[in-house]
Amino acid sequence: MRGIFDEFNLTFVPMTPNLYHDAITSLKSGGVILYPSDTIWGLGCDVRNDSSIEKLLQIKHRPAEKGLIVLISKIEQLSEYVEEVPEIAWDLVDFAEDPLTVIYPKGKNVSAHLLGPDGSIAIRLVKDEFCKGLIYRYQRGLVSTSANISGEPSPIDFESISGSIKEQVDYILKNPNPVKGNKKPSKIVKLGLGGDYSLIRG
Numbered sequence: 001m002r003g004i005f006d007e008f009n010l011t012f013v014p015m016t017p018n019l020y021h022d023a024i025t026s027l028k029s030g031g032v033i034l035y036p037s038d039t040i041w042g043l044g045c046d047v048r049n050d051s052s053i054e055k056l057l058q059i060k061h062r063p064a065e066k067g068l069i070v071l072i073s074k075i076e077q078l079s080e081y082v083e084e085v086p087e088i089a090w091d092l093v094d095f096a097e098d099p100l101t102v103i104y105p106k107g108k109n110v111s112a113h114l115l116g117p118d119g120s121i122a123i124r125l126v127k128d129e130f131c132k133g134l135i136y137r138y139q140r141g142l143v144s145t146s147a148n149i150s151g152e153p154s155p156i157d158f159e160s161i162s163g164s165i166k167e168q169v170d171y172i173l174k175n176p177n178p179v180k181g182n183k184k185p186s187k188i189v190k191l192g193l194g195g196d197y198s199l200i201r202g
């Protein structure tokens with residue numbers, strides 16, 4: 001299969017644009033999609049579209065103040081969404097073996113719905129091939145949250161996702177070659193401008 005070599009993360013992105021076409025079309029038109037993220041099944045939409053994010057929160061019955069995550073496909077995208085990236089972040093993110101969500105001090109270029117009360121933003125660099133392919137082709141960050149009704153368990157597979165969620169999303173994207181195994185939510189680390197950090201979820 002033809003592909004693109006990503007020199008920053010040393011990963012191979014499969015050239016299967018048709019696989020993602022309808023999902024990307026939905027995202028660009030303000031839709032909310034249901035898709036397999038790099039951790040568990042997630043709900044996603046455009047990072048700058050207030051209406052899309054509000055619809056996502058409504059589908060999930062999630063209070064806006066609980067926050068959402070931004071997924072990126074390339075490490076240099078950190079500078080697009082973070083005012084000042086702490087020096088420690090580059091190696092921390094690039095060399096993380098497991099999915100790692102990092103909360104940065106001050107976000108930018110995203111909907112206010114994605115910023116904490118202190119202006120912070122949660123971002124995860126995706127290394128899963130399928131999910132990364134979607135974000136890479138969308139050419140901007142993707143909002144992400146687990147595909148469950150707020151307060152209910154996160155779905156372990158597609159079959160365990162609530163029927164109401166499946167009915168309300170604008171598009172469902174499935175991986176034709178899903179990776180088997182039990183996926184779980186990412187670790188979460190919060191960074192300070194001075195390089196200090198704390199583990200929020202291990």
